[in-house]
Amino acid sequence: MTTPDLSVVFPLFNEAESIPTLIAELHQALDRRPWRWEMIAVNDGSTDQSLEVLRAMRSEDPSLRIISLERNSGQTAALDAGWRAARGRYVVSIDADLQNDPADIPPMVDQLEGLGVDMVIGMRANRRDGRWKRMQSKIGNAVRNWITRDRVTDTGCSLKVVRREVIDRVRLFHGMHRFLPTLVRLEGFSVIEVPVNHRPRRYGASSYGAMNRATRGLIDCFVVRWMSRRALRYRTIEE
Ligand code: UDP
Numbered sequence: 688m689t690t691p692d693l694s695v696v697f698p699l700f701n702e703a704e705s706i707p708t709l710i711a712e713l714h715q716a717l718d719r720r721p722w723r724w725e726m727i728a729v730n731d732g733s734t735d736q737s738l739e740v741l742r743a744m745r746s747e748d749p750s751l752r753i754i755s756l757e758r759n760s761g762q763t764a765a766l767d768a769g770w771r772a773a774r775g776r777y778v779v780s781i782d783a784d785l786q787n788d789p790a791d792i793p794p795m796v797d798q799l800e801g802l803g804v805d806m807v808i809g810m811r812a813n814r815r816d817g818r819w820k821r822m823q824s825k826i827g828n829a830v831r832n833w834i835t836r837d838r839v840t841d842t843g844c845s846l847k848v849v850r851r852e853v854i855d856r857v858r859l860f861h862g863m864h865r866f867l868p869t870l871v872r873l874e875g876f877s878v879i880e881v882p883v884n885h886r887p888r889r890y891g892a893s894s895y896g897a898m899n900r901a902t903r904g905l906i907d908c909f910v911v912r913w914m915s916r917r918a919l920r921y922r923t924i925e926e
């Protein structure tokens with residue numbers, strides 16, 4: 688395959704039921720555009736039929752690539768594996784559980800190109816999670832912005848589009864998928880937020896509970912704050 692314009696990466700842990708619909712929806716959203724594109728499914732040590740489903744779909748769909756991690760390594764590790772494998776000029780990340788809507792991808796890519804920014808991230812306009820989870824997100828985003836001194840409305844939204852150069856620069860750490868926009872800005876790249884659709888989880892359950900988000904997340908906030916303070920900021924004027 689020649690270099691694709693677009694790579695769509697989706698990390699997945701036990702999402703067998705969602706995969707066929709996700710892939711069909713991606714085709715529906717992207718095939719009508721003149722882009723060459725590829726899908727990269729990153730199977731993060733699933734213990735259900737996810738891998739079998741993916742393999743069956745790949746036998747009929749050459750645009751699907753599968754990466755399998757040895758064991759469940761976490762969403763950021765899975766995203767990183769997908770990022771490293773991506774060959775496109777633009778790289779999209781999306782959840783595999785159908786909560787994000789692939790129809791949002793083309794306008795996001797248009798904005799990346801049209802506005803010349805480096806990253807476009809979704810903010811879930813009509814959040815379709817329970818009240819308890821929405822409240823956690825609201826507090827989480829507020830605390831994160833306060834500590835890291837950044838302004839991001841919804842870092843938890845996985846639907847994001849970045850330029851290849853961003854991926855080559857940004858180094859990820861465990862749990863840091865929640866701080867992506869801040870880490871990207873730290874490297875001097877521009878990030879904008881656009882409203883996107885959100886849907887209820889149709890199958891299975893979320894991998895996260897309130898506690899693991901809150902405790903780990905708080906420590907990470909201070910780490911990212913430290914990183915922001917210590918980031919190298921200089922401009923060369925002669926070589
Ligand atoms: N995921 C993953 N590895 C993990 C946990 C989650 O690849 O260890 C994937 C999961 O399958 C989904 C995405 O990351 O595609 C987001 O996870 P989830 O829907 O559980 O999170 P939530 O939407 O509740 O924040």
Ligand code: MG
Pocket residue numbers: 782784786888893
């Ligand atoms: Mg989800």
